Amino acid sequence: MKEVLNFLKSNPVQFFATIGLDDKPKVRPFQFMLEKNGKLFFCTSNQKEVWKEIKNNPYVELCSSTPAAVWLRIHGRVVFNDNIDVKSEIIENNSLVKSIYQTPDNPAFEIFYLEGAEAIFYDFSGNPPKKYSL
Numbered sequence: 001m002k003e004v005l006n007f008l009k010s011n012p013v014q015f016f017a018t019i020g021l022d023d024k025p026k027v028r029p030f031q032f033m034l035e036k037n038g039k040l041f042f043c044t045s046n047q048k049e050v051w052k053e054i055k056n057n058p059y060v061e062l063c064s065s066t067p068a069a070v071w072l073r074i075h076g077r078v079v080f081n082d083n084i085d086v087k088s089e090i091i092e093n094n095s096l097v098k099s100i101y102q103t104p105d106n107p108a109f110e111i112f113y114l115e116g117a118e119a120i121f122y123d124f125s126g127n128p129p130k131k132y133s134l
Contacts, residue, residue, distance in 0.1 A: 001038065004119045004132055007064070007072050008032040008040075014064040016042075018053040026053060030062060033090045033097070039113035040074070040134060041081075043090055043097060046110050054078045054112070070123045076114030076134070087111055 008014070009032070016030035028050065033041045044051050054060065058078040065071040087104035090097055090111060101109040117134040 001035070001132065001134060003121070003130075004040075004072065004074070004134065005035055007066075007121070011064040011066055011072075014062040016050070016060060016062045018050060018060050019057045020053055021049070021056060026050070031094075031096075033094060033111070034086070036086055036089075036113075038134065039115075040117060041086060041090065041111055041113050043087075043109065043111045045100075045108045047108050051110060060114070068123075070121065072119060072121050074114065074117055074119045074134070076117030078112045079115045080110060080112045083111070 012031055014030050014032060015027050017025060017027045020026040026049075030042060033043055035041070044054075059075070060078055061073060061075040063071060063073045084104050087109060091101060091104050091109075092098070114134070119132045119134055121130040
Protein backbone atom coordinates (compact mmCIF):
# COMPACT_ATOMS: atom_id res chain seq x y z
CA MET A 1 0.00 0.00 0.00
CA LYS A 2 2.84 2.41 0.82
CA GLU A 3 4.23 2.28 -2.74
CA VAL A 4 0.76 2.97 -4.17
CA LEU A 5 0.16 5.90 -1.80
CA ASN A 6 3.56 7.44 -2.54
CA PHE A 7 2.90 7.16 -6.27
CA LEU A 8 -0.56 8.76 -6.02
CA LYS A 9 0.77 11.61 -3.89
CA SER A 10 3.75 12.19 -6.22
CA ASN A 11 1.54 12.07 -9.32
CA PRO A 12 -1.55 13.97 -8.19
CA VAL A 13 -3.52 13.86 -11.43
CA GLN A 14 -5.03 10.52 -12.26
CA PHE A 15 -7.27 9.73 -15.21
CA PHE A 16 -10.51 8.16 -14.05
CA ALA A 17 -12.49 5.90 -16.38
CA THR A 18 -16.16 5.00 -16.17
CA ILE A 19 -18.80 3.63 -18.50
CA GLY A 20 -21.00 6.52 -19.54
CA LEU A 21 -24.76 6.52 -19.50
CA ASP A 22 -24.49 6.05 -23.27
CA ASP A 23 -22.52 2.80 -22.63
CA LYS A 24 -19.34 4.36 -24.01
CA PRO A 25 -16.11 4.86 -22.05
CA LYS A 26 -15.55 8.22 -20.37
CA VAL A 27 -12.21 9.40 -18.97
CA ARG A 28 -11.50 12.55 -17.00
CA PRO A 29 -8.81 13.88 -14.66
CA PHE A 30 -9.37 13.08 -11.00
CA GLN A 31 -7.39 13.37 -7.80
CA PHE A 32 -6.80 10.88 -5.01
CA MET A 33 -7.85 12.41 -1.69
CA LEU A 34 -6.61 10.18 1.14
CA GLU A 35 -6.14 6.70 2.53
CA LYS A 36 -8.14 5.71 5.58
CA ASN A 37 -8.19 2.25 7.16
CA GLY A 38 -6.69 0.70 4.02
CA LYS A 39 -9.19 2.36 1.67
CA LEU A 40 -8.37 4.83 -1.11
CA PHE A 41 -10.83 7.75 -0.98
CA PHE A 42 -11.89 10.07 -3.79
CA CYS A 43 -14.65 12.66 -4.04
CA THR A 44 -17.07 14.18 -6.51
CA SER A 45 -20.37 16.02 -6.69
CA ASN A 46 -23.71 14.25 -6.99
CA GLN A 47 -24.56 16.94 -9.55
CA LYS A 48 -21.97 15.64 -12.06
CA GLU A 49 -22.31 13.09 -14.84
CA VAL A 50 -19.49 11.02 -13.33
CA TRP A 51 -21.60 10.46 -10.19
CA LYS A 52 -24.53 9.26 -12.31
CA GLU A 53 -22.20 7.00 -14.31
CA ILE A 54 -20.76 5.44 -11.14
CA LYS A 55 -24.23 4.91 -9.68
CA ASN A 56 -25.20 3.15 -12.91
CA ASN A 57 -22.02 1.02 -13.08
CA PRO A 58 -19.75 1.11 -10.01
CA TYR A 59 -16.71 -0.52 -11.65
CA VAL A 60 -14.02 2.03 -12.46
CA GLU A 61 -10.34 2.27 -13.30
CA LEU A 62 -7.83 5.05 -12.89
CA CYS A 63 -4.37 5.52 -14.32
CA SER A 64 -1.47 7.87 -13.67
CA SER A 65 2.06 8.12 -15.03
CA THR A 66 5.46 9.58 -14.18
CA PRO A 67 7.63 11.52 -16.65
CA ALA A 68 9.93 8.44 -16.61
CA ALA A 69 7.12 6.28 -18.07
CA VAL A 70 6.21 4.32 -14.96
CA TRP A 71 2.47 4.06 -14.65
CA LEU A 72 -0.08 2.81 -12.21
CA ARG A 73 -3.52 1.42 -12.95
CA ILE A 74 -6.05 0.82 -10.17
CA HIS A 75 -9.42 -0.76 -10.65
CA GLY A 76 -12.19 -1.63 -8.24
CA ARG A 77 -15.81 -1.20 -7.28
CA VAL A 78 -16.93 2.20 -5.99
CA VAL A 79 -18.56 2.29 -2.57
CA PHE A 80 -20.06 5.63 -1.59
CA ASN A 81 -19.52 6.59 2.04
CA ASP A 82 -21.05 9.34 4.17
CA ASN A 83 -18.44 9.41 6.95
CA ILE A 84 -18.42 13.04 8.09
CA ASP A 85 -14.96 12.65 9.67
CA VAL A 86 -13.46 11.54 6.35
CA LYS A 87 -15.30 14.33 4.53
CA SER A 88 -13.93 16.84 7.06
CA GLU A 89 -10.39 15.56 6.62
CA ILE A 90 -10.65 15.81 2.83
CA ILE A 91 -12.01 19.38 3.02
CA GLU A 92 -9.33 20.48 5.48
CA ASN A 93 -6.46 18.98 3.46
CA ASN A 94 -7.48 20.03 -0.04
CA SER A 95 -8.00 23.73 -0.76
CA LEU A 96 -9.65 23.07 -4.13
CA VAL A 97 -12.23 20.73 -2.59
CA LYS A 98 -12.79 23.24 0.22
CA SER A 99 -13.34 26.05 -2.29
CA ILE A 100 -15.97 23.97 -4.09
CA TYR A 101 -17.90 22.43 -1.17
CA GLN A 102 -16.96 24.74 1.76
CA THR A 103 -18.25 22.31 4.44
CA PRO A 104 -18.32 18.52 4.87
CA ASP A 105 -22.11 18.54 5.18
CA ASN A 106 -22.64 20.09 1.74
CA PRO A 107 -25.41 17.91 0.23
CA ALA A 108 -23.63 17.76 -3.15
CA PHE A 109 -20.32 16.53 -1.66
CA GLU A 110 -19.87 12.78 -2.16
CA ILE A 111 -16.94 10.62 -1.08
CA PHE A 112 -16.17 7.09 -2.13
CA TYR A 113 -13.55 4.39 -1.89
CA LEU A 114 -12.60 1.46 -4.09
CA GLU A 115 -13.60 -1.96 -2.80
CA GLY A 116 -11.70 -5.04 -3.96
CA ALA A 117 -9.18 -2.74 -5.58
CA GLU A 118 -6.11 -3.97 -7.42
CA ALA A 119 -3.16 -1.71 -8.19
CA ILE A 120 -0.69 -2.63 -10.93
CA PHE A 121 2.59 -0.84 -11.66
CA TYR A 122 3.99 -0.99 -15.19
CA ASP A 123 7.12 0.28 -16.90
CA PHE A 124 9.21 -0.40 -19.97
CA SER A 125 11.98 -2.24 -18.10
CA GLY A 126 10.96 -5.66 -19.32
CA ASN A 127 10.21 -6.73 -15.74
CA PRO A 128 6.76 -8.09 -15.03
CA PRO A 129 4.18 -5.70 -13.60
CA LYS A 130 3.95 -5.38 -9.80
CA LYS A 131 0.46 -6.13 -8.44
CA TYR A 132 -1.06 -5.20 -5.11
CA SER A 133 -4.46 -6.08 -3.70
CA LEU A 134 -5.82 -3.14 -1.72
